[in-house]
Amino acid sequence: MPRASATASPESGATGQVHPDIVHDKIARGDTDMRRKQSGMTFASFVIVMAVVGFFLFIFMKLFPMYQEFFSVKSALKGLAAEPDSAVQAPEQIKEKFFKRLYVSYSENVKPQNVRFENRGGAQVMHVDYEVRKPLIYNLDVVGKFSAEQVFGGQAAPQ
Numbered sequence: 001m002p003r004a005s006a007t008a009s010p011e012s013g014a015t016g017q018v019h020p021d022i023v024h025d026k027i028a029r030g031d032t033d034m035r036r037k038q039s040g041m042t043f044a045s046f047v048i049v050m051a052v053v054g055f056f057l058f059i060f061m062k063l064f065p066m067y068q069e070f071f072s073v074k075s076a077l078k079g080l081a082a083e084p085d086s087a088v089q090a091p092e093q094i095k096e097k098f099f100k101r102l103y104v105s106y107s108e109n110v111k112p113q114n115v116r117f118e119n120r121g122g123a124q125v126m127h128v129d130y131e132v133r134k135p136l137i138y139n140l141d142v143v144g145k146f147s148a149e150q151v152f153g154g155q156a157a158p159q
Helices: 020-029 043-082 091-104
Strands: 115-120 123-137 140-152
Touching: 043 091, 043 123, 043 140, 091 115, 091 123
Parallel strands: none
Antiparallel strands: 115 123, 123 140
């Protein structure tokens, strides 16, 4: 039976440590026998990151339709103001055209009672103030309060 040698290998010195030049030579030759520390994301941290991203995506999907409707309200108001005869029309006519535009854009939260007119400095000002309530999780709701106004027929004095 062969006996184990008590002598040090040529790569290790008398102390048993590898000389830095030998390590450099091994790396230069592509010898990857040396242990490397793994780095990266663990599965648990990946699941946590995905849960956070999913939560914010869920919130975005609940909030986006509310803001999309608000931008269609603002677009309808600007479109009405850009019509050449809007300055001389009665408020009821403007209101009817406004709701026709909202019907086309599938807006369902703005009701006739949310629209009011006021005379300010010789111009008509249309105010649209409404609230949207969407269920979020179980008994929690998201509430959005939106307000827009548009001047018809000239410059209105500021309030």
